[in-house]
Amino acid sequence: MRKLTILSTTLIFMLCYMGEAKAQRSSKRPNIVYIMSDDHAYQAISAYGHGLNQTPNIDRLAKEGLLFTRASVTNSLCAPSRAVLLTGKHSYINGKIDNEAKFYWSQDNFAKILQANGYQTALIGKIHMDGLPEGFDHSAVLIDQGEYYQPNFIINGKKQQLKGYVTDLTTDMVLDWIAERDTSKPFCVLYHQKAPHREWLPALRHIKQYSSNTYPEPATLFDTFEGRGTAAKTAEMSIASHMNWAGDNKVPPTMMDELGLQEHMQWDKAAYNNNLARMSGTERAAWDSVYQPIMDNFKAAYPKMSSKELLQWRYQRYMQDYLGTVAAVDDGVGRLLDFLKEQGIDDNTIVIYTSDQGFYLGEHCWFDKRFMYEESLRTPLLIRYPKEIAAGQRSDALVQNLDFAPTLLDYAGIKAPKDMQGSSFRRLAAGRDSHWRDVVYYTYYEYPSIHMVKRHYGIRTDRYKLIHFYYDVDEWELYDLEKDPNELRNVYDDPAYATVKKNMIQQLKKVRKKYKDSEQNDLHYLPKGG
Known part of the structure; x- marks a missing residue:
């Protein structure tokens, strides 16, 4: 009888301990992985249903979480968008109104707040702002726009050139940092890809497949801008007139000279030469084996091409390289999700995928962004967090990048400072609250x-x-x-x-x-x- 009593007591103690441990685990503050690519149009994520390409790994976030259909930015430009992410304030408040304005790291940002409240923080990849990032225990950032091959990073203040392809290297460093973290503390890592930013150089493993694909043309590829004002008519982002022949479409400078093709930007030929010169001999040989036949065919066809045919050729070249760079980004997301699962932390890790803004993929005959029109204003936004967000959800709510800082702080159990202008969409994402703003503001x-x-x-x-x-x-x-x-x-x-x-x-x-x-x-x- 005494043995049974001891056994019962031990069993009860063990059950209580297991229950307490489980409760502790469930109450642990979540880890955060915030993935931001550069210039990734929502049209180029297959979960959004535009049929351009396949992004199965990014799509996993939609299948296992929530996809926002009307997420937008407050300023459709690389560095200002990142400043809004960090501060939760509009550009005219945080001071980073454009790519030239100085960003003051001395001002508060959500990473500093997380850091002060026990989070390990890291920034890895592109930030496109001068100065050593503040609020991060570890930083490994590209210089300015960064390079696709053999890129230069500033790693905790020291310049270092790494061998390889930038998208893969950025993913490698993120996984390594997570693996080497202090497991007694929650973490937040900003995982920022350069791709698919201009001038689009895909990974070698993708060039053959993507350069042979033909992509559907947008309905407005031949837009004449009738019925609209001066701004649309005078913008210089036309695929036909303003896209670079060498740097963007990969026409060799010597071939440009032979065909009488002129540089639109004075750095066109230099961009081509500098970008490809970063490749090793083996890499360049593999690149040329795919691209040289394309260019030889273009050289032969060019004299007889109409203006319409020329635009169509340039559009296909644009899409082939742009979507080719997206493929490596998607690979990285897959590696990350698998790694989190292998580490046993996927259920307690919030994974967000977004871009610094939208991008034109031939709509209105444009590339680039900047305008408040939909393709530029809207950004992809997908979030996975099994503890709170049911799988397979979609939301039309008008969330903005202004909301990221307060939302991430909310998930960490930290009240956002009153001067942050965004709002937390945590309850909205969890389906606990349908109330949200009915208008967004843009500058x-x-x-x-x-x-x-x-x-x-x-x-x-x-x-x-x-x-x-x-x-x-x-x-x-x-x-x-x-x-x-x-x-x-x-x-x-x-x-x-x-x-x-x-x-x-x-x-x-x-x-x-x-x-x-x-x-x-x-x-x-x-x-x-x-």
């Missing part, structure tokens, strides 16, 4: 500059979009996204939309006041002498 400042996209600001609601272009023009555009999803018809002066116009202008005024923006800010950020 763009980098003009005059590369691509010549005029300065503008505006708002987007569930159905409508209002944009004001200013500085050297004073033009307004209004779009009905339900009837005109491709944004081909500006209805600002259409009498049928008079009431909508009035309501949107009122909303714009309220939003600018809410986010502490004003005409004074617009004037403050004009170029010197402007």
